[in-house]
Amino acid sequence: MIVIGGNSLPTLAQQIAGKLGCECIVANTKKFADQELKVQVNKDLSGEDVIIVQSTKRPVNDHLMELLLLADTAKRAGCNSITAVIPYFGYGRQDRPSYEYGPISASLVAKIIETSGIEKIVTVDMHSKQSEGFFKIGVKNLDPTDCFINALQKNSNYIVISPDIGGLPRARILASKLGTELAIISKTHDLQGRCKMSDVIGNVSGKDCIIIDDIVDTGGTLCKAEKLLIQKGANSVSACITHAIFSENCIDRISKAGLAEFFITDTVHHQNLPSFIHVIQISELIANALLKWE
Numbered sequence: 001m002i003v004i005g006g007n008s009l010p011t012l013a014q015q016i017a018g019k020l021g022c023e024c025i026v027a028n029t030k031k032f033a034d035q036e037l038k039v040q041v042n043k044d045l046s047g048e049d050v051i052i053v054q055s056t057k058r059p060v061n062d063h064l065m066e067l068l069l070l071a072d073t074a075k076r077a078g079c080n081s082i083t084a085v086i087p088y089f090g091y092g093r094q095d096r097p098s099y100e101y102g103p104i105s106a107s108l109v110a111k112i113i114e115t116s117g118i119e120k121i122v123t124v125d126m127h128s129k130q131s132e133g134f135f136k137i138g139v140k141n142l143d144p145t146d147c148f149i150n151a152l153q154k155n156s157n158y159i160v161i162s163p164d165i166g167g168l169p170r171a172r173i174l175a176s177k178l179g180t181e182l183a184i185i186s187k188t189h190d191l192q193g194r195c196k197m198s199d200v201i202g203n204v205s206g207k208d209c210i211i212i213d214d215i216v217d218t219g220g221t222l223c224k225a226e227k228l229l230i231q232k233g234a235n236s237v238s239a240c241i242t243h244a245i246f247s248e249n250c251i252d253r254i255s256k257a258g259l260a261e262f263f264i265t266d267t268v269h270h271q272n273l274p275s276f277i278h279v280i281q282i283s284e285l286i287a288n289a290l291l292k293w294e
Contacts, residue, residue, distance in 0.1 A: 009269050019283055054067040106134055121140070123140070125144055152240075159210070161212070186201060197228045219246075
């Protein structure tokens, strides 16, 4: 067994390899003048069970293409099997057409990944369960809830908040494990796609709210949710977010929101994050899933 770390998550790849007790190599990826990618793996992969670790974070298309090229490299080198660890599955939000005749991008990306020679996928907290059905190969979609529970302080005053109807299954799991109540924010989008939050289904007055969601991108939804919950009488608002995309001025926006605590996982790598952001490592969660799959 050998782990190949793509350029999006070299540290996580090394952590996973350490827990599996196998070698980790980081791919040598370069760009031609026109930005075309060229990958090289300086290792004999013949007969190896290869695990490629790569999140399709920004720049999404570059990291997705690097994953595909690494898989083709391993296949052509005569490896025994290829498992892709994709902690953050980019394009997962596009699991249905957003307009008439629009693409189902998540389904198309799944087909491309299969074509590359990848036989199994381990991912974390896909945007929706239906995305698993786009794959004809084995998929393990890992639940990070226990990672968040271990980080949260004991508090009988918690209430779990789903920022929309789509996130309700995720929120139900956390509420059940914490033994708390559950509330849902009523969220709609206008014709320009802008998010509007008008009400909270459930009583949050005097409660310490925990918003749980899979992605924070620009931070707009999270900050609007925090503001609405405080207006409805919440005592405090914390957040547990699996994938920290942090686009645009997201970090600055969140830092001004007044969150009591903010937890993310390391499915997306960042450097020099401010101290109010608490990063939870998921290498053990992934390594255990890989070992059980062998």
